[in-house]
Amino acid sequence: MLSxxxxxxxxxxxxxxRAENLSRFVEVSEAMALDxxxxxxxxxxxxxxxxGDRELFDTLYTDGSPDDVVRFLVNAEGNPSSIVNCIAIAxxxxxxxxxxxxxxxxxxxxGMYWNLQDDNDGFWQLPPQEQLRxxxxxxxxxxxxxxxxxxxxxxxxxxRLGRLLxxxxxTTRILDVKYFLLLPSPDEVGGVxxxxxxxxxLRSAGAYQMFRQARQxxxxxxxxxxxxxxDPIFPRSVRYCLERISETLRIIRGSAVPGAPxxxxxxxxxxxxxxxxxxxxxxxxGGLHESIDALxxxxxxxxxxxxxxxFVASSxxxxxxxxxxxxx
Numbered sequence: 001m002l003s004x005x006x007x008x009x010x011x012x013x014x015x016x017x018r019a020e021n022l023s024r025f026v027e028v029s030e031a032m033a034l035d036x037x038x039x040x041x042x043x044x045x046x047x048x049x050x051x052g053d054r055e056l057f058d059t060l061y062t063d064g065s066p067d068d069v070v071r072f073l074v075n076a077e078g079n080p081s082s083i084v085n086c087i088a089i090a091x092x093x094x095x096x097x098x099x100x101x102x103x104x105x106x107x108x109x110x111g112m113y114w115n116l117q118d119d120n121d122g123f124w125q126l127p128p129q130e131q132l133r134x135x136x137x138x139x140x141x142x143x144x145x146x147x148x149x150x151x152x153x154x155x156x157x158x159x160r161l162g163r164l165l166x167x168x169x170x171t172t173r174i175l176d177v178k179y180f181l182l183l184p185s186p187d188e189v190g191g192v193x194x195x196x197x198x199x200x201x202l203r204s205a206g207a208y209q210m211f212r213q214a215r216q217x218x219x220x221x222x223x224x225x226x227x228x229x230x231d232p233i234f235p236r237s238v239r240y241c242l243e244r245i246s247e248t249l250r251i252i253r254g255s256a257v258p259g260a261p262x263x264x265x266x267x268x269x270x271x272x273x274x275x276x277x278x279x280x281x282x283x284x285x286g287g288l289h290e291s292i293d294a295l296x297x298x299x300x301x302x303x304x305x306x307x308x309x310x311f312v313a314s315s316x317x318x319x320x321x322x323x324x325x326x327x328x
Contacts, residue, residue, distance in 0.1 A: 020139035
């Protein structure tokens with residue numbers, strides 16, 4: 001039962017984080033489309049690549065129009081990772097462990113779910129930008145309620161772990177797509193459209209204002225990549241997420257566990273070290289796309305090891321999500 005609880009907490013936050021990221025991606029692309037030629041698919045199809053669902057999208061939508069992209073990412077029933085399905089799955093996980101999460105958490109995620117139902121004409125008749133803004137704010141409110149009302153025990157640690165892993169994954173995906181699928185032709189580098197795309201990338205990651213404050217320089221690919229990958233204090237950068245993931249895993253495992261580090265601890269530590277002690281010039285020189293691919297493989301392997309260690313019912317080390325006094 002306790003492994004099931006940890007699994008649900010982890011996935012609630014992964015799915016809410018995924019919905020929030022997708023809502024921002026689509027919201028920024030909606031705004032960017034206003035500056036692109038009519039009928040252009042430039043800001044749209046790369047979102048499918050960033051979500052990692054291109055094969056499914058091509059199966060469901062042969063035309064690949066902007067409307068198809070928005071429908072696929074926001075409310076397509078056939079896409080398990082659409083925003084509406086993400087919130088539905090998160091809500092179902094929350095329903096199964098209502099005795100663990102706080103009442104405020106349940107009310108927020110339950111309200112999000114019902115707000116996105118097809119019969120809620122009040123929501124779906126809003127302008128698309130307003131719909132996406134409401135979804136993003138609702139997800140962020142859920143984070144705030146979780147952090148404000150949930151005790152800092154293992155319940156909170158697994159919640160944070162899921163959020164951080166999903167955030168690191170989406171940051172790398174959107175950067176990889178922009179860097180290699182949207183690079184303009186040589187004569188467009190540094191042009192108005194090129195700068196607009198990099199600004200849009202920063203906004204997709206919620207990083208535009210913090211980038212401008214931290215980097216007193218022009219918006220160029222190397223500076224943007226360095227900020228999103230290696231900045232130690234921006235909460236959506238890869239390095240920041242990896243530091244918090246490693247920290248969270250140490251807390252979950254416990255500092256008093258004897259013996260050599262296991263595969264999970266080794267992978268988390270090595271991945272953090274690689275991305276803490278490197279420079280953007282080295283990453284670009286060695287192939288940024290290859291480095292990001294390797295990182296995404298490491299994140300997938302981290303998830304597999306977390307699932308194997310903590311979420312499988314036959315786990316050798318049962319989790320104690322509740323203090324002894326609470327079980328008395």
